[in-house]
Amino acid sequence: MAAILIPVGEVVIEGGITIWHILFGATVVTGGAVVLHEATQEKAPATTETTTIVGTGKLDCGDNGSYEDLLKKSGDNKFDRDHVPSKAALKEAAQKIIDETPGLAEKLTDAGRKALFGSGSDPGLIAKQGQAIAIPKKDHQQHSDTYGRRNNPEKIDTDSDELQEAAKKDTKTIEDAEGKEMDDECLKKYQKAAEQIRKKTHAEYIKDLTKLIKDVIAKQ
Numbered sequence: 001m002a003a004i005l006i007p008v009g010e011v012v013i014e015g016g017i018t019i020w021h022i023l024f025g026a027t028v029v030t031g032g033a034v035v036l037h038e039a040t041q042e043k044a045p046a047t048t049e050t051t052t053i054v055g056t057g058k059l060d061c062g063d064n065g066s067y068e069d070l071l072k073k074s075g076d077n078k079f080d081r082d083h084v085p086s087k088a089a090l091k092e093a094a095q096k097i098i099d100e101t102p103g104l105a106e107k108l109t110d111a112g113r114k115a116l117f118g119s120g121s122d123p124g125l126i127a128k129q130g131q132a133i134a135i136p137k138k139d140h141q142q143h144s145d146t147y148g149r150r151n152n153p154e155k156i157d158t159d160s161d162e163l164q165e166a167a168k169k170d171t172k173t174i175e176d177a178e179g180k181e182m183d184d185e186c187l188k189k190y191q192k193a194a195e196q197i198r199k200k201t202h203a204e205y206i207k208d209l210t211k212l213i214k215d216v217i218a219k220q
Helices: 087-100 110-117 125-129 137-143 153-160 163-176 184-198 202-219
Strands: 006-014 017-024 027-035 064-066 079-083 131-136
Touching (some): 087 125, 087 153, 087 163, 087 202, 125 202, 131 137, 131 184
Antiparallel strands (some): 017 027, 064 131
8 A cells, every 4th residue: 555645844955955754654754855957966965775864953043064974963944054065066076086087987886986076865975075064044045155046057067176265255255144044153063163174275185086986996
């Protein structure tokens, strides 16, 4: 007999993604029931074979860390996990490494590419390991230079060539934006997190991405 899915609880929307908490029989399951695609075609969070994991803890404004770590907490329909620099720029930089490094493209299998760049509801290792800061949804939607269609192909290409500068520009845009929802406490946490992220050089990003690509190839 077919199961009936009944939406309950929070709806998480991040950069064009809608994730419903659904009731499946007597068990509450978190699932990617609806996905709205924007220009960057964001993917839903990491999955098991049948379920999307959003997390049971709660995000606080200004929380920061890897995107994968922040996925372990729920945004409670209040906060988005804002990649800095954007995951699209990180993935573009990784693709350039693969294209420009002799032998990498030939060694990378389809399974390895999916592991790196994501497939379906899995955002991929590049996105998961990228740094992110929890910010109010409206601040992300209204003020982020890399939200939705504002993160156009030209910007993604430019940012991928200088990831440190991209991080500096992205965080400064948020910090300087007028009419933000984030309060003073959140702004201080955001500024502290942004300061640390801005210290990472483009060369360090490329080194980390190259290592990640080679690690995935070695495990294929």
